[in-house]
Amino acid sequence: MAECATYGTVAVLQINNPPLNVLGHDVRSQLMSGLQQALQDKAVCSIVIMGKGQTFTAGADVKEFGTEKVFWEPTLHSLVEAVSASTKPVVTAIHGTTLGGGVALALASHYRLADSSAKMGLPEVQLGILPTCGVTQRLPRLVGLQTAVRMVTSGQTQSAQQALTAGLLDKVVTDDLLKKAVGFARSVDVRGLEARRVSSWTVPGADRAEDVLDAARKTLVRRSRGAIAPLTALQAIQASLLPFETGMKREAELGRYLWTSWQAAALRYAFFAERTVKRWHIPRNKNVNYRTAEPMDIKSVGVLGAGTMGVGITISLLQAGLKVVLTEVNKAQLDKAVSLIQRSLEGKSGGKPQPMQLRATTDYSQLREVDLVIEAVFEDLALKKKVFQQLDAVTNPRTILATNTSGLDIDQIAAATQRPDKVIGTHFFSPAHVMRLLENIYGRHTSVETIATAMQLGATIGKVGVLVGNCPGFVGNRMKGLNFTEAMFLLEEGAEPQDVDKALEEFGFAMGPFRVSDLAGGDVHWRRRIQAGLTTEHGPPPYTPVLYRQGNRYSPLADMLCMQGRFGQKTGAGWYRYKSGSRTALPDAEVHRLIHKHRQDHGFQRRNISSQEIVERCLFPLINEGFRILEEGLATGPQDIDVIFLLGFGWPRHTGGPMYYADKVVGLGNLLQSLEKYRAYHPRSAHWVPSSLLRKMAAQGTSLSIWAAGSRL
Numbered sequence: 001m002a003e004c005a006t007y008g009t010v011a012v013l014q015i016n017n018p019p020l021n022v023l024g025h026d027v028r029s030q031l032m033s034g035l036q037q038a039l040q041d042k043a044v045c046s047i048v049i050m051g052k053g054q055t056f057t058a059g060a061d062v063k064e065f066g067t068e069k070v071f072w073e074p075t076l077h078s079l080v081e082a083v084s085a086s087t088k089p090v091v092t093a094i095h096g097t098t099l100g101g102g103v104a105l106a107l108a109s110h111y112r113l114a115d116s117s118a119k120m121g122l123p124e125v126q127l128g129i130l131p132t133c134g135v136t137q138r139l140p141r142l143v144g145l146q147t148a149v150r151m152v153t154s155g156q157t158q159s160a161q162q163a164l165t166a167g168l169l170d171k172v173v174t175d176d177l178l179k180k181a182v183g184f185a186r187s188v189d190v191r192g193l194e195a196r197r198v199s200s201w202t203v204p205g206a207d208r209a210e211d212v213l214d215a216a217r218k219t220l221v222r223r224s225r226g227a228i229a230p231l232t233a234l235q236a237i238q239a240s241l242l243p244f245e246t247g248m249k250r251e252a253e254l255g256r257y258l259w260t261s262w263q264a265a266a267l268r269y270a271f272f273a274e275r276t277v278k279r280w281h282i283p284r285n286k287n288v289n290y291r292t293a294e295p296m297d298i299k300s301v302g303v304l305g306a307g308t309m310g311v312g313i314t315i316s317l318l319q320a321g322l323k324v325v326l327t328e329v330n331k332a333q334l335d336k337a338v339s340l341i342q343r344s345l346e347g348k349s350g351g352k353p354q355p356m357q358l359r360a361t362t363d364y365s366q367l368r369e370v371d372l373v374i375e376a377v378f379e380d381l382a383l384k385k386k387v388f389q390q391l392d393a394v395t396n397p398r399t400i401l402a403t404n405t406s407g408l409d410i411d412q413i414a415a416a417t418q419r420p421d422k423v424i425g426t427h428f429f430s431p432a433h434v435m436r437l438l439e440n441i442y443g444r445h446t447s448v449e450t451i452a453t454a455m456q457l458g459a460t461i462g463k464v465g466v467l468v469g470n471c472p473g474f475v476g477n478r479m480k481g482l483n484f485t486e487a488m489f490l491l492e493e494g495a496e497p498q499d500v501d502k503a504l505e506e507f508g509f510a511m512g513p514f515r516v517s518d519l520a521g522g523d524v525h526w527r528r529r530i531q532a533g534l535t536t537e538h539g540p541p542p543y544t545p546v547l548y549r550q551g552n553r554y555s556p557l558a559d560m561l562c563m564q565g566r567f568g569q570k571t572g573a574g575w576y577r578y579k580s581g582s583r584t585a586l587p588d589a590e591v592h593r594l595i596h597k598h599r600q601d602h603g604f605q606r607r608n609i610s611s612q613e614i615v616e617r618c619l620f621p622l623i624n625e626g627f628r629i630l631e632e633g634l635a636t637g638p639q640d641i642d643v644i645f646l647l648g649f650g651w652p653r654h655t656g657g658p659m660y661y662a663d664k665v666v667g668l669g670n671l672l673q674s675l676e677k678y679r680a681y682h683p684r685s686a687h688w689v690p691s692s693l694l695r696k697m698a699a700q701g702t703s704l705s706i707w708a709a710g711s712r713l
């Protein structure tokens with residue numbers, strides 16, 4: 001856990017708790033006793049604290065957070081204070097990615113040394129808590145308010161060089177950190193110790209504090225969208241302008257407030273959910289799971305289709321060092337794609353992709369020897385089936401064929417081939433080289449090896465892969481579609497697009513559904529509705545009621561906009577209007593007139609609709625659908641649904657995701673009651689019928705987390 005050794009007059013305490021040296025109770029205890037021994041040992045003049053393995057430490061053990069263990073002595077706070085109070089100089093030697101509590105230990109030390117490849121960061125606000133243990137008081141004294149605010153409120157890591165420039169480090173070294181740290185510790189003088197205690201310093205640039213804090217507050221109010229940790233952290237940093245002991249008390253007060261908040265619990269859940277989804281199984285056949293599967297080794301990937309998705313996917317693959325054959329029948333489109341890819345990679349790595357790594361071609365037969373192909377052509381089932389038939393003919397029979405469809409039937413696509421066991425859905429989210437989610441969809445015949453390979457590929461290219469079953473829209477789009485349906489009903493009943501967007505943005509989404517629709521292009525879903533027979537290019541299908549389609553209430557408002565060519569930002573008008581070259585959504589009198597006339601034509605009585613009703617009506621049907629998905633065995637557990645929404649649809653992270661939010665914030669009984677209430681008002685919308693799993697759980701008074709714990713392997 002922690003090892004102690006002496007090198008002449010230097011005692012070295014080395015954390016050894018693989019893989020990430022987290023500071024659990026055992027590590028803290030051993031570090032504390034090592035420190036005390038070194039202080040008592042007359043032969044020791046100075047002390048080095050460092051870590052073995054891949055990192056100094058990734059900080060506190062987050063698994064202890066929901067438990068009492070975090071308060072067992074020595075707590076992290078006691079350990080940090082013991083380091084600060086040491087009567088012998090303490091040098092912290094940092095390598096790898098050092099986070100949270102690791103930075104707290106470094107700040108309390110008298111000297112800080114790092115390997116040139118080290119990174120340092122304070123991710124606490126991402127866990128809904130505050131960097132305590134004196135971090136918010138010592139850091140501004142060392143690096144100034146501006147850098148402290150940026151590090152604490154963003155959670156982003158700093159490179160060793162950045163940390164050195166900011167004043168966070170005293171020295172950056174290359175190679176043999178142990179030897180260099182010991183040498184450094186030998187050279188430091190115990191007589192200067194008092195002056196090396198950061199707690200005795202004042203914050204540099206304190207005269208400009210008000211401006212810095214005001215500007216930060218304004219940015220954070222806008223950016224944090226309901227998350228309380230960043231603004232609370234700012235208050236703690238502000239307290240560094242007070243005497244150190246007073247500031248420490250304030251930090252503890254604010255720390256307690258966040259520590260016990262529901263948002264901290266939700267963010268902790270989100271942290272572990274992202275890591276739990278890799279432990280997948282198929283609910284209907286638990287023997288098919290991550291343990292029973294061996295992935296194929298993937299070295300080369302073909303990407304078919306060089307549109308926006310194909311380009312993003314290619315960039316992701318190249319960045320991970322895979323060989324890519326990009327295939328596109330349209331030569332002009334292919335050339336444009338190659339230049340986009342090169343520009344994107346130059347921007348990131350400072351170098352062009354190696355000619356060996358990217359081969360661009362109009363010739364399908366070049367895909368003959370790749371290990372896996374990802375098809376990213378236009379979202380049309382007939383086209384995809386044709387493409388898969390061709391791929392089946394030209395590629396090696398061992399090659400896995402993946403489709404980037406966002407909702408079409410994987411089984412129908414697989415049926416176009418002679419190898420349905422090697423066909424899988426790999427649904428990337430746009431922009432594919434930025435978004436971290438990869439929704440992997442198995443079909444009826446997909447083999448366990450194919451599933452494991454798609455999941456492994458996700459990890460290789462830095463994505464979080466979530467495995468789901470095959471159904472229209474899969475998990476993400478199947479649930480998300482209901483949000484937009486209900487948003488349009490709200491317009492019919494009296495809300496304006498900006499009311500709906502504002503309510504959901506206040507809930508925490510970066511953009512409300514109408515702004516998202518304008519960004520994505522309304523025509524995409526219009527084409528899907530036409531394909532599904534819900535509408536035509538000229539209005540409702542013959543003999544079809546305007547407000548009722550395929551057994552459900554239907555709003556034709558989005559179709560009406562599309563029929564006028566209002567597809568969103570790309571046409572300068574959609575639910576909003578846009579000035580040329582601008583992305584700012586401006587309310588549009590045309591849209592208001594269209595909605596007003598539609599209400600009059602169909603006898604809707606306009607009423608005021610509260611933000612609460614907007615949020616509930618847009619989100620509760622989606623959550624209800626999540627319960628159906630669990631019931632149908634299409635996701636391994638609620639974490640999988642939550643991760644899809646957190647990483648793919650901008651669901652506010654501080655609420656944990658839709659299923660966690662329903663379970664822990666709304667409460668399953670309350671959710672059921674609300675569904676019943678809205679169902680009574682809207683009997684022609686099937687999405688208000690509560691799922692039987694939800695009913696069962698609410699009746700038993702059980703929680704989704706308990707159910708999930710039993711269902712996960």
Ligand SMILES: CCCCCCCC/C=C\C=C\CC(=O)SCCNC(=O)CCNC(=O)[C@H](O)C(C)(C)COP(=O)(O)OP(=O)(O)OC[C@H]1O[C@@H](n2cnc3c(N)ncnc32)[C@H](O)[C@@H]1OP(=O)(O)O
Pocket residue numbers: 019020022058059060061062063070076097099100101102123124127131132252255256259272275276
């Ligand atoms: C009244 C009370 C008042 C207030 C009381 C306050 C008390 C507060 C006490 C302490 C607070 C201290 C501040 C902190 O230190 S908070 C923790 C800060 N650290 C983090 O958030 C680290 C997060 N981890 C990461 O970002 C990554 O793991 C990274 C270090 C970058 C490594 O990434 P990667 O190589 O991709 O590895 P994985 O993410 O897959 O992780 C591998 C496994 O390790 C588990 N893990 C990671 N970090 C932690 C951690 N800090 N604690 C516990 N476990 C951790 C992760 O879950 C993986 O496990 P598994 O393979 O089982 O899934």
